[in-house]
Amino acid sequence: MKNANIQRMTDQRRVILDEIRDTKSHPTADDLYRVVRKRLPKISLGTVYRNLDILTNAGLINKLDFGSGQSRYDANLSEHYHLRCVECNRVVDVMDMPPIHYDRTVLSQTAFEIIGHNLEFVGICPDCRQKLSDTSDTSE
Amino acid sequence: MKNANIQRMTDQRRVILDEIRDTKSHPTADDLYRVVRKRLPKISLGTVYRNLDILTNAGLINKLDFGSGQSRYDANLSEHYHLRCVECNRVVDVMDMPPIHYDRTVLSQTAFEIIGHNLEFVGICPDCRQKLSDTSDTSE
DNA sequence: TTATTTATTTATAATGATTACGATTTAGAA
DNA sequence: TTCTAAATCGTAATCATTATAAATAAATAA
Numbered sequence: 001m002k003n004a005n006i007q008r009m010t011d012q013r014r015v016i017l018d019e020i021r022d023t024k025s026h027p028t029a030d031d032l033y034r035v036v037r038k039r040l041p042k043i044s045l046g047t048v049y050r051n052l053d054i055l056t057n058a059g060l061i062n063k064l065d066f067g068s069g070q071s072r073y074d075a076n077l078s079e080h081y082h083l084r085c086v087e088c089n090r091v092v093d094v095m096d097m098p099p100i101h102y103d104r105t106v107l108s109q110t111a112f113e114i115i116g117h118n119l120e121f122v123g124i125c126p127d128c129r130q131k132l133s134d135t136s137d138t139s140e
Numbered sequence: 141m142k143n144a145n146i147q148r149m150t151d152q153r154r155v156i157l158d159e160i161r162d163t164k165s166h167p168t169a170d171d172l173y174r175v176v177r178k179r180l181p182k183i184s185l186g187t188v189y190r191n192l193d194i195l196t197n198a199g200l201i202n203k204l205d206f207g208s209g210q211s212r213y214d215a216n217l218s219e220h221y222h223l224r225c226v227e228c229n230r231v232v233d234v235m236d237m238p239p240i241h242y243d244r245t246v247l248s249q250t251a252f253e254i255i256g257h258n259l260e261f262v263g264i265c266p267d268c269r270q271k272l273s274d275t276s277d278t279s280e
Numbered sequence: 281t282t283a284t285t286t287a288t289t290t291a292t293a294a295t296g297a298t299t300a301c302g303a304t305t306t307a308g309a310a
Numbered sequence: 311t312t313c314t315a316a317a318t319c320g321t322a323a324t325c326a327t328t329a330t331a332a333a334t335a336a337a338t339a340a
C-alpha cells in the first residue's frame with residue numbers, strides 16, 4: 001500500500017510535484033492550487049488534493065499536520081523538524097537538530113510498535129513579533 | 141487573553157471539565173459530547189466546542205492537534221508526550237521522557253521567539269498489530 | 281429575596297477543508 | 311493505432327468546527 005509507485009505521470013501530477021519541490025514554504029493544498037493554476041489554468045482543486053495524497057503515499061513528499069485547519073506538504077525528505085509561528089502559521093525548517101533518542105524501553109511500556117516521531121517547535125516569527133510590539137505600544 | 145479566568149461555572153461547563161478529567165483517552169469533542177449527554181441530555185454540540193475552547197484558553201485543559209481530522213483534549217497538564225496509533229488513532233501518554241534539549245543557538249538561526257514544542261510518537265498499537273497480522277495470514 | 285445584567289445555552293445555519301461522484305479524457309501498454 | 315484502466319474536471323457531498331439569534335440562567339447588587 002504505502003510506497004506504491006506512481007502509475008501514470010500526468011502533466012498535472014508532474015507540475016504539482018515540480019512546484020512543491022521548488023519551494024521551502026510548506027504550502028497547503030490551496031497554496032499549491034494557486035501556484036499550479038498559473039501553469040495549468042484548468043486544473044481542479046480536487047486533482048491537487050488527490051495527487052498530494054498519491055505523492056504522499058508514494059513517499060515522494062511528506063504531509064505535515066499541525067493544528068489549525070489545513071495540512072501542509074513538504075518535498076524535503078531529509079530528517080528534520082519544523083518551527084511554526086502561532087500568529088501567522090508560517091512554518092520554517094529546523095535543520096541539523098541532534099536526533100532525539102527516546103529510550104525504547106520507556107516506550108515499550110505501551111506495547112506499541114514504534115514507527116517514528118514528529119517534533120514541532122512553536123514560537124513567534126520576527127514579523128509577528130514586530131507587529132505585536134507595534135500594536136501593544138499604541139493601543140490597549 | 142490567555143489564562144483568563146472562567147467567568148461563570150455552568151452545569152455544562154462543570155460536567156465537561158469533569159468528564160475530561162475523568163479519562164485518559166484524549167477524547168475528541170464528539171467523544172465528549174456523547175459522554176456528557178448521558179448526564180445532560182439537552183446539551184448541544186456547539187456548547188461542547190465552545191467550552192473546550194474556553195477551558196483551553198483558561199489553561200485548565202490542553203488541546204492536542206495531530207493529523208486526521210478532529211482535535212483531542214487532555215486534562216493532564218503535566219509535561220508529557222503522546223503516542224498515536226496510525227491505524228485506529230488511539231492516543232496514549234508517554235510519561236517520564238527525558239526532556240529534549242534543543243540548543244537555543246540552533247533555533248536562533250530562525251530568529252523566532254520560541255514558546256515550546258510538541259513531540260508525538262507514532263506507531264501501531266497492540267490491538268491493531270494483532271488485527272493486521274490476522275488479515276495478512278488469511279487473505280492477500 | 282428579587283431584580284438586573286450579561287454570559288451562556290440551544291438549535292440551527294454557515295463555513296472551510298477535504299473527499300466522493302459520474303461523465304469525459306488520456307497515459308501508456310498491447 | 312487501438313484499447314483500457316487510471317486520471318481529470320466540475321460539482322456535490324461530507325466532516326469538523328464556528329457563527330447566529332432568540333431564550334435561559336449565573337452572579338451581582340438593590
